[in-house]
Amino acid sequence: MKNTAVILALVAGLAAGTAACGSSDGTKATKGARTVEIEMHDLAYQPADVKVKAGETVRFVFHNQGKITHDAFLGDESAQMDHEREMNMSGMHHKSGDGITVAPGKTGELTHTFKTAQSVLVGCHQSGHYAAGMKLTVDVT
Numbered sequence: 001m002k003n004t005a006v007i008l009a010l011v012a013g014l015a016a017g018t019a020a021c022g023s024s025d026g027t028k029a030t031k032g033a034r035t036v037e038i039e040m041h042d043l044a045y046q047p048a049d050v051k052v053k054a055g056e057t058v059r060f061v062f063h064n065q066g067k068i069t070h071d072a073f074l075g076d077e078s079a080q081m082d083h084e085r086e087m088n089m090s091g092m093h094h095k096s097g098d099g100i101t102v103a104p105g106k107t108g109e110l111t112h113t114f115k116t117a118q119s120v121l122v123g124c125h126q127s128g129h130y131a132a133g134m135k136l137t138v139d140v141t
């Protein structure tokens with residue numbers, strides 16, 4: 001649970017600059033960030049794993065190629081489980097966290113600096129998607 005607290009603290013800092021909920025067109029350029037393009041399909045991300053270096057800032061650009069809305073929520077496994085529970089309880093609301101919602105045919109961005117070597121996940125928390133395996137692994141080394 002300690003990790004979760006750290007991630008939530010990081011996320012709170014990031015969220016200060018952008019709308020936390022449903023910001024699907026973040027246009028802020030981030031200096032020095034590497035861009036990683038991810039396609040969202042119905043119940044899968046493509047690619048399903050991304051490798052980054054500790055200390056690196058990555059700008060993920062999600063292209064929703066599916067027919068339904070998808071989310072991208074960044075956090076470790078316990079943050080994913082917490083978020084999954086939140087989404088089930090409160091419907092569509094992202095209560096907290098580093099997440100975006102992308103409508104079909106749209107593009108959304110998520111920029112994050114990976115400070116420590118660890119494995120984190122990006123998960124979709126639209127109803128049933130995470131359980132169906134809609135997640136991607138970010139390996140920080």
Ligand SMILES: [Cu+2]
Pocket residue numbers: 043069070071124125126129134
């Ligand atoms: Cu989804």
